[in-house]
Amino acid sequence: MTGCENVRGFLGAFLDGELPPGESQSVERHVRQCPVCRSERERLDRLNTALREALGAGGEVAWDPFWRGLERRLEAKRRWPATMAEWLESAFAPAKLAWAIPLVLVALIGLLSLESVPPIGRRDRNSFAAVESINAYGQNVALFRDSETRTTVIWLEQNQEGQDEAPTTPEPSPAF
Amino acid sequence: MRLRQLPSQALLFSLLVLFGAHAEGAEGFSQAVRVTIGTILASNQSDEVDARLAPIKHQFRAFKYRSYRLLKEESQTVAWGSSATFDIPGGRRLVVSPENFREKQIALKVRLEGGEKLDTTVKLQNRGHFMLGGPPHEGGVLILSISAAAQ
Amino acid sequence: MELSDWELVQKSQAGDRAAFQELVSRYHQKVYMVILGLMRNRDDAMEVAQETFFRAYQKLDRFQGDSSFYTWLYRIAVNLSIDAQRRQKRTPLEFRESVDGLLEKQNEVAKDPSADLANKQLREKLLDAINDLTPEHKAVIVLRTIEGLSYRDIGEILGCSEGTVMSRLHYARKKLQQKLRAWL
Numbered sequence: 001m002t003g004c005e006n007v008r009g010f011l012g013a014f015l016d017g018e019l020p021p022g023e024s025q026s027v028e029r030h031v032r033q034c035p036v037c038r039s040e041r042e043r044l045d046r047l048n049t050a051l052r053e054a055l056g057a058g059g060e061v062a063w064d065p066f067w068r069g070l071e072r073r074l075e076a077k078r079r080w081p082a083t084m085a086e087w088l089e090s091a092f093a094p095a096k097l098a099w100a101i102p103l104v105l106v107a108l109i110g111l112l113s114l115e116s117v118p119p120i121g122r123r124d125r126n127s128f129a130a131v132e133s134i135n136a137y138g139q140n141v142a143l144f145r146d147s148e149t150r151t152t153v154i155w156l157e158q159n160q161e162g163q164d165e166a167p168t169t170p171e172p173s174p175a176f
Numbered sequence: 177m178r179l180r181q182l183p184s185q186a187l188l189f190s191l192l193v194l195f196g197a198h199a200e201g202a203e204g205f206s207q208a209v210r211v212t213i214g215t216i217l218a219s220n221q222s223d224e225v226d227a228r229l230a231p232i233k234h235q236f237r238a239f240k241y242r243s244y245r246l247l248k249e250e251s252q253t254v255a256w257g258s259s260a261t262f263d264i265p266g267g268r269r270l271v272v273s274p275e276n277f278r279e280k281q282i283a284l285k286v287r288l289e290g291g292e293k294l295d296t297t298v299k300l301q302n303r304g305h306f307m308l309g310g311p312p313h314e315g316g317v318l319i320l321s322i323s324a325a326a327q
Numbered sequence: 328m329e330l331s332d333w334e335l336v337q338k339s340q341a342g343d344r345a346a347f348q349e350l351v352s353r354y355h356q357k358v359y360m361v362i363l364g365l366m367r368n369r370d371d372a373m374e375v376a377q378e379t380f381f382r383a384y385q386k387l388d389r390f391q392g393d394s395s396f397y398t399w400l401y402r403i404a405v406n407l408s409i410d411a412q413r414r415q416k417r418t419p420l421e422f423r424e425s426v427d428g429l430l431e432k433q434n435e436v437a438k439d440p441s442a443d444l445a446n447k448q449l450r451e452k453l454l455d456a457i458n459d460l461t462p463e464h465k466a467v468i469v470l471r472t473i474e475g476l477s478y479r480d481i482g483e484i485l486g487c488s489e490g491t492v493m494s495r496l497h498y499a500r501k502k503l504q505q506k507l508r509a510w511l
Binding site: 062128129130131132133134135136137139141144146149151152153154155156157158 | 234288292296299300308310
């Protein structure tokens with residue numbers, strides 16, 4: 001393997017230790033003799049170091065809340081079939097049929113009225129708010145809507161002196 | 177099972193429910209609006225999220241704070257066309273005026289004063305909400321969760 | 328004596344919850360770091376990391392040991408992260424990102440004004456540049472950098488050849504170098 005263009009294509013794999021021994025030695029020999037490729041190797045080294053520092057600095061994740069969150073999901077999945085079976089059993093008990101009809105009616109009405117009584121914890125799914133007008137009296141304000149929860153947020157930005165760049169305030173969407 | 181065997185109370189109950197359910201919150205009948213303000217302190221001083229905020233925790237994904245604490249929650253019933261004032265920490269006030277209820281949407285005029293000043297009119301669904309945030313407070317920022325339900 | 332991953336998998340398949348908990352304990356930090364590298368947002372990464380182990384639990388009976396447990400697990404993690412990123416790209420995420428950046432900047436300036444600004448700026452620019460890569464290119468950079476995985480393992484996780492891994496890495500590094508020319 002000779003020629004700078006060729007070698008540079010394999011420098012990454014060489015630094016990663018992924019080249020077969022013969023090719024690896026060939027690259028090493030070339031880099032030792034070629035100042036341009038040597039400089040390129042150093043640049044790649046710096047990039048790899050910066051990448052490790054940037055991506056490695058994510059922080060720890062605490063075990064306890066992680067496992068508890070996961071356990072809740074596992075429990076919810078486990079409970080659902082059992083709960084369903086119990087409900088089906090009680091719903092079809094003959095003695096209770098007399099009261100079953102009005103209860104079914106109430107359930108139907110509840111289903112039809114879903115948009116006005118969203119389930120707890122998911123009220124945001126139907127919560128669409130449109131900002132008709134806004135006046136922040138000279139302060140910077142940002143409007144945004146979270147894509148998944150559809151929550152509308154009006155955010156008053158703090159004006160700070162000495163910031164390197166002005167914060168990017170998004171253009172309000174047409175819905176506003 | 178024959179219809180005449182059905183308890184009469186059960187039938188009466190069903191009729192009442194049928195009549196009552198659709199009357200609640202209907203635009204023509206609404207007299208007032210129940211406005212609820214949740215005042216939340218968001219900061220990076222800890223990693224704790226107030227357990228009372230658990231049902232809406234996923235809404236905080238829009239923000240970069242690690243800790244959310246519910247400072248207070250207050251509700252007032254406000255007649256259409258009048259206003260209610262809510263005290264907000266830091267000497268601030270939030271004045272909320274429900275304007276109208278059309279096509280299942282409540283038009284709400286909201287004014288923040290006593291520090292930062294903001295006027296806004298927001299249309300939200302009945303029982304819907306939106307958030308107003310940013311005023312600094314005690315090393316973090318305040319986020320107000322504003323909801324309205326026609327009565 | 329410490330049980331191997333495969334032994335723990337077999338016990339978990341037989342319904343031993345403690346064995347599955349041990350597996351989670353071994354890999355939750357690594358999985359989280361990889362996902363964080365791909366998604367950049369801590370809450371999203373936490374959500375996807377928990378979902379990864381949940382899916383792994385559901386599919387555990389299908390794992391027959393023909394690959395290592397961790398490459399199988401990382402494959403689930405990377406696929407979920409790529410799906411989540413694609414869902415975010417279809418929506419006006421720039422609103423969220425601009426507020427994220429704004430709030431992070433405010434907090435950094437407020438917390439630590441005497442910190443090394445040049446390093447912070449390089450880190451931010453590098454993370455931005457990584458974020459601009461396609462999900463597939465981001466995945467090879469993250470898996471290689473954070474985990475130091477071999478091209479073969481990365482290929483197994485991403486379902487591609489070692490040659491494809493090598494060329495994706497080469498392309499991604501070139502892109503990053505171009506964007507950070509002034510800094511590196």
